[in-house]
Amino acid sequence: MKFDPYKLLGISPQADMAEIRRAFREKARRYHPDMGGDKALFLALKRSYEELCNRRAQRSSLKVVKEPPRTGNYLLTFLDLSVRELAFGGVVSVIVPDKSVVCPRCQGRKVDPQGRQSICTLCKGKGVLENRQGEVIPCPRCEGQGKMVVDPCPICRGRGRLEREREIEVRVPQGLKPNDILLLPASPEGPPVDIYFEIQVHGHDRDNFIFKEGKLATKVRLPFWKVILGGKVQVSTLEGREEIEIPPGFDPATTLTLPKRGAFRADGTREDLLIYFEVYFPKNLSPKALELLEKLAQILEQEEKDDGSSQNGG
Ligand SMILES: [Zn+2]
Ligand SMILES: [Zn+2]
Incomplete structure (x- = not known):
């Protein structure tokens, strides 16, 4: 039997993507092997869906x-x-x-067929007019009705067509x-x-990636202690998150590169991925961390003082 994705999904070849997706979801739920459905049928549905997505996409390449x-x-x-x-x-x-379609409610007449009516001001409600030759003709404004609907159609908002x-x-x-x-x-x-x-x-990606002068760059937030101590940090790359090692005494103004891991060029080759660093200082430290930090500050300040006096003393 010939493989017919439309038939399998139970839709017409004119179906749009939303219909295709809806039909697939509905059928996939019903025939999912985890729910006791037929595995072969489920796979055929999946193949149909992928096939149609691909076909649609092929004919509209941007x-x-x-x-x-x-x-x-x-x-x-x-x-x-x-x-x-x-x-x-x-x-x-x-x-x-x-493509726009004629509004089903007003049939393109732009006014609400059930709306309020008023007397036609052109024919004063008579529905007919006399032209220059003295002939009686139907009033062109109210089309001979003598009265006119004044409310615009609520479905098309008075446009007569639906976009x-x-x-x-x-x-x-x-x-x-x-x-x-x-x-x-x-x-x-x-x-x-x-x-x-x-x-x-x-x-979402703007948090992790930036484009700098057209080059793809990834931002890494570096806690202040890692600037001094070095250590492992997570980097977002196009292939997912990975770890890199920062040496002790790292200069956060440095830009690192991952060669040939950046954006693609039109010819399929790749640029380097740039890695920028942003040092951060946590706002809410625990009492224990604060206590240790104060101790550390005392030690460091003492060392600076000693250092200064030994330099002054020659
Ligand atoms: Zn309408
Ligand atoms: Zn009229």
């Missing part, structure tokens, strides 16, 4: 462009990506406008930088107008 055109009918919006998505590229879902949105999967290239502009061209399967996306870094 390309980096210099900037949107100065004129023309297009949409400019933001696309929030994680630092890993920026680096490696991949499939992400975006919300795009759909729909839908979710589609797109493929973003690897090696993106913040503020890069990507183009998703209008297409029958995609949005009705060209969409330009300006790339932004996901809020």
Whole structure:
């Protein structure tokens, strides 16, 4: 039997990404092996879902462009990506406008069919007018009704049409930088107008990663004692968190690099990952820690004094 992902998921080939995902979730829940479902069927569903995601994404690959055109009918919006998505590229879902449809409530007439009515001011409620030739014609404003609805349609807010949105999967290239502009061209399967996306870094990642002069850098918070004593610290990299060793007496103004572990270039090679340090001083120390710190301060101050007097004494 031919593999038909649409049939397996029970959806039409016109289904959008949200429908595909909904159908998969629903069926996956029902046929999950952990819930006593059929394992072969579950795997087939999973394969169907992945296959459809891939197919949708393939036909809408986003390309980096210099900037949107100065004129023309297009949409400019933001696309929030994680630092890993920026680096490696991949499939992400975006919300795009759909073709607008005639409002089902007012049938495009822009007014609420059940709204309040008032006498037509043009024909004064007669529904008819006399034109210059003396002929009686239906009033063009109230269309011969003599009265008019005054409330705008509450569904389309008086626009007569509904603007729909839908979710589609797109493929973003690897090696993106913040503020890069990507183009998703209008297409029958995609949005009705060209969409330009300006790339932004996901809020969560802004805590750990920064882009400095276009280079990917990771921030490491270093407690003050490690500056003196050295030790192991955790670093966020594109491959996950890892440990590096800081030598005793470390200068926190130093920038370290992990060679070829940074952002991707368009040709697939990689830049170095920069590591910046930020020294921090904990605000709420325990009484025990404070006590020891005071003792330490006394020792250090005494040593400085001794040092100073021995230097003065020659
Ligand atoms: Zn309407
Ligand atoms: Zn009228």
